[in-house]
Amino acid sequence: MIAAKLYDGVTAHPHDVRVAFGHQCLTLEQDGGWSDSVEAAQLKRIEVSRASIRLGRSDTPGWRLLLPGEAAEDVRTLLGREERYGRWIDRVGLIPALAVGAAVTASVVAFGYVAPAWIAPHVPMSWERNVGGAIVADFGELRCRDGKGQQALEALVERVSPGATKGPNGIKVAALDVPMFNAAALPGGYIVVFKPAITETDPEALAGVLAHEIAHVRRRHVTEALLRELGIGALIRLFSGTIGANAEQIVALSYTRSNEAQADSDAVRSLQQANIDPRPTAALFQRLAKEAPEFSAQFLQSHPASGQRAQKFAASFDRREQYQPALSRDDADALFDICRNHSPHQ
Amino acid sequence: MYRFWATARQRRYLWSRTHVIDDCLEWTGTGKEMFLGFLIVIAILAPFLLFIQFVFPALLARGKAEAAFGLIFLFEIALIYLGGFARFRALRYRLSRSWWHGIRGGSDDPGWNYAGEYLGRIFLAAVTVWIAWPGQATHLWNSRWDAMSFGPLEFRAELDSEGLGWRWALVYLVPIGLLIAAAVLAFGIIGSLGAGADPLPRASIAAIIGLMFVVAYVAIPLMTLNWYAAYFRKAAEATTLGEIGFGFDATTMQWLGLFLGNLGLAIVTLGFGITYWGYRNWSFMVRHLHIYGSIDVSKLTQSTTHAPREAEGFADAFDVGAI
Numbered sequence: 001m002i003a004a005k006l007y008d009g010v011t012a013h014p015h016d017v018r019v020a021f022g023h024q025c026l027t028l029e030q031d032g033g034w035s036d037s038v039e040a041a042q043l044k045r046i047e048v049s050r051a052s053i054r055l056g057r058s059d060t061p062g063w064r065l066l067l068p069g070e071a072a073e074d075v076r077t078l079l080g081r082e083e084r085y086g087r088w089i090d091r092v093g094l095i096p097a098l099a100v101g102a103a104v105t106a107s108v109v110a111f112g113y114v115a116p117a118w119i120a121p122h123v124p125m126s127w128e129r130n131v132g133g134a135i136v137a138d139f140g141e142l143r144c145r146d147g148k149g150q151q152a153l154e155a156l157v158e159r160v161s162p163g164a165t166k167g168p169n170g171i172k173v174a175a176l177d178v179p180m181f182n183a184a185a186l187p188g189g190y191i192v193v194f195k196p197a198i199t200e201t202d203p204e205a206l207a208g209v210l211a212h213e214i215a216h217v218r219r220r221h222v223t224e225a226l227l228r229e230l231g232i233g234a235l236i237r238l239f240s241g242t243i244g245a246n247a248e249q250i251v252a253l254s255y256t257r258s259n260e261a262q263a264d265s266d267a268v269r270s271l272q273q274a275n276i277d278p279r280p281t282a283a284l285f286q287r288l289a290k291e292a293p294e295f296s297a298q299f300l301q302s303h304p305a306s307g308q309r310a311q312k313f314a315a316s317f318d319r320r321e322q323y324q325p326a327l328s329r330d331d332a333d334a335l336f337d338i339c340r341n342h343s344p345h346q
Numbered sequence: 347m348y349r350f351w352a353t354a355r356q357r358r359y360l361w362s363r364t365h366v367i368d369d370c371l372e373w374t375g376t377g378k379e380m381f382l383g384f385l386i387v388i389a390i391l392a393p394f395l396l397f398i399q400f401v402f403p404a405l406l407a408r409g410k411a412e413a414a415f416g417l418i419f420l421f422e423i424a425l426i427y428l429g430g431f432a433r434f435r436a437l438r439y440r441l442s443r444s445w446w447h448g449i450r451g452g453s454d455d456p457g458w459n460y461a462g463e464y465l466g467r468i469f470l471a472a473v474t475v476w477i478a479w480p481g482q483a484t485h486l487w488n489s490r491w492d493a494m495s496f497g498p499l500e501f502r503a504e505l506d507s508e509g510l511g512w513r514w515a516l517v518y519l520v521p522i523g524l525l526i527a528a529a530v531l532a533f534g535i536i537g538s539l540g541a542g543a544d545p546l547p548r549a550s551i552a553a554i555i556g557l558m559f560v561v562a563y564v565a566i567p568l569m570t571l572n573w574y575a576a577y578f579r580k581a582a583e584a585t586t587l588g589e590i591g592f593g594f595d596a597t598t599m600q601w602l603g604l605f606l607g608n609l610g611l612a613i614v615t616l617g618f619g620i621t622y623w624g625y626r627n628w629s630f631m632v633r634h635l636h637i638y639g640s641i642d643v644s645k646l647t648q649s650t651t652h653a654p655r656e657a658e659g660f661a662d663a664f665d666v667g668a669i
Contacts, residue, residue, distance in 0.1 A: 007447050008448065009449075009648060010647060011449070011643065011645070011647050012641075012643040012644075012646035012647075013447075013643045014643070046372065062445065062448035062449060062450065064372075064445075064448045
C-alpha cells in the first residue's frame with residue numbers, strides 16, 4: 001500500500017488515499033471504508049518526474065492520482081514503458097524517424113528545385129506577355145526611343161538569331177537609359193539592355209550579351225526563375241496577368257548556374273552561326289570580372305566564374321574563320337546614339 | 347508543422363513546473379488541436395486572401411480604384427474583428443486547458459460580441475489618434491476577463507484608466523519634448539555662430555538633430571512600455587477570482603530587462619536562443635504574479651463550461667497574446 005493524493009475531478013479537494021497495484025488494475029482505499037478499482041486500460045501518465053508521478057483517467061476529466069516517486073516501478077509494471085518522443089516516433093525509434101523526416105524534407109526541397117524546370121516549358125508564352133509588357137511600360141520614361149537606334153538594336157538581334165523578332169512569340173528588345181551595366185530577359189520574351197551595355201561596348205560584344213539573353217528566353221529560364229523564386233503561386237498570377245512583383249525584382253531574378261552555362265553555350269553557338277567574332281564578348285566578360293564589383297555584381301551574379309566563361313567564348317575563336325562585323329557602320333552608329341535624344345526629365 | 351506539437355510540449359513543461367499554492371498547474375492542450383485550429387484559420391482566411399490577391403489588382407487595372415480600396419478597407423475591418431475574436435478565444439482556450447487540483451477554467455461566451463466591442467473600441471481609439479486608448483484598453487480587459495471562469499468561480503475585472511492617463515500622455519509628450527529641445531539647442535548654436543560660420547559646428551548641429559531623432563524613435567517604444575508596465579500592474583490588481591486577488595509587480599525596467607535579455611540571448615546564440623524565450627517570458631510572468639486570498643477547495647467544483655475543440659489558431663495567425 002502506497003499513500004497517495006487523489007483529485008476526483010468533481011471538486012478541487014485533495015483526498016488522501018492508499019493505493020495497491022494489482023494485475024491490470026489499481027485499487028484505491030480511504031479510511032472511511034471507501035474503495036475503488038481502476039483498470040490499467042483507463043489510466044494514463046500525465047507527468048512523471050523523479051519525485052512524483054501523476055496519473056489521469058481517460059473516462060474522468062480532472063481525475064488525478066498523485067503518487068510518490070517510489071511507485072515508479074509499480075507504475076511501469078502496470079502501464080508499460082513511458083511514451084518518450086510521441087507515439088509515432090516511439091513506434092519506429094528516434095533515429096529511423098529522424099531519417100524519414102530528413103528524407104521527406106530533402107525530397108520536398110529537391111522537388112521545389114527541379115519542378116520549375118519541368119513546368120516552365122509548358123507555361124504558354126502568352127501568359128507572360130502582359131507581365132513583361134507591364135514591366136517595360138514601368139520603365140516608360142527611361143526607354144530610349146530613337147527610331148534608327150531601335151531598328152539597329154532589332155537588326156542586331158536578328159543578326160544573332162535570325163527570325164527571333166518575328167511571330168507572335170517574337171523577342172521584343174528595348175534600350176533603357178539606366179546608368180548601370182546590365183541586360184536582362186523579362187517574362188514574355190522581352191529583353192532590356194541598359195545604356196552602358198550599348199555605349200561602353202562594341203556591337204560584337206553586345207551581340208554576345210544579346211545571344212546569351214535570347215537563350216534565356218528561348219529555354220524559358222525566365223519562367224523557371226519566376227517559379228523558383230516566387231513559388232508556384234506565380235503561375236496563377238501569371239495567368240491573371242499580374243505578377244505581384246515589381247520591375248526591380250524581376251530584373252534581379254537569378255538563374256541557376258546550369259541555366260547560365262547553358263545560355264553561354266547557346267550564345268557561343270549563335271555567334272558561330274552568325275559568323276561573329278567571339279573575342280570581344282570574351283574580352284567584355286574579362287573586363288567585367290576585373291571591374292569594381294558594384295558595376296559588375298548584377299550581371300555576374302550567380303554566373304559561372306567569369307574567367308571561365310570568358311575562356312568559353314575565347315576558345316570558340318577560329319583563326320581560319322572570316323568573321324563579319326555584327327552591324328554595318330551606319331547601324332552601329334545609330335545604335336550608339338539610341339539614347340541620345342532621350343532625356344528622362346522632359 | 348512540428349511547431350504546434352512543440353508549443354504543446356513547451357506549455358506542458360512550463361505549466362507542470364509552476365506551483366500555485368500547494369500543487370502545480372497542468373496543461374492538457376495538444377499539438378493536434380492546435381494544428382486543427384491552424385487549419386480552420388487557413389480555411390477561413392485563404393478565400394479572403396485569394397479574393398484580395400485577384401480582385402484587387404483586377405479592379406485597379408480596370409480603373410476602379412475606389413472599389414479596390416473600399417474592398418481593402420472592408421478587409422481590414424474584418425481583420426480587426428477577427429483579431430479581437432482571436433484574443434478572446436486564445437484566452438478561453440488557454441483557461442480551458444489549464445488544470446489545477448483536477449479543475450479547469452473556461453468560458454461559455456463564444457466571443458463574437460467581444461470581437462464587435464473590440465472593433466468599436468479600436469475604431470474609437472484610432473479616430474482620436476490613440477489618445478483614447480487607455481480607456482478603451484481597460485474596458486476591453488474587463489469585458490474579456492468578466493466572461494472567463496475557473497471551476498464555478500467567475501473572474502471579475504474592474505479596471506479603470508485612472509492614473510494611467512498621464513503615463514499614456516508621456517508617449518506623446520516625451521518625443522515631442524525631445525524634438526523641441528533638439529531644435530532649440532540646434533538653433534541656439536546656429537544663432538550664436540552667426541552667418542558664414544565654420545562648417546564644422548554646423549556638422550555637429552546636424553549630428554545633434556540626428557541623435558535626437560533616434561532618441562525620439564527610442565522614446566516612443568520606451569514610453570509605451572512604461573505605460574504597459576503600469577497597465578498590467580493595475581489590471582492584475584483590478585481582477586479577482588472568487589475570493590482570490592491578484593497582483594503583478596513588474597516595473598518598466600524589469601520589462602525592459604526581459605526584452606533586452608531576449609534580444610541579447612538571440613544575438614549571442616545566433617538565433618538559437620529564441621527557443622528559450624518561451625521559458626523566459628513565462629517565468630517572468632510567474633515570478634511577478636502574486637495570488638492573494640483564500641480558496642475553499644471543496645467548493646471549487648468542476649467547470650461546466652464548454653471546452654472548445656479547436657485551439658487558438660486565430661491568435662496564432664494574428665500573432666496576439668492571450669492575456
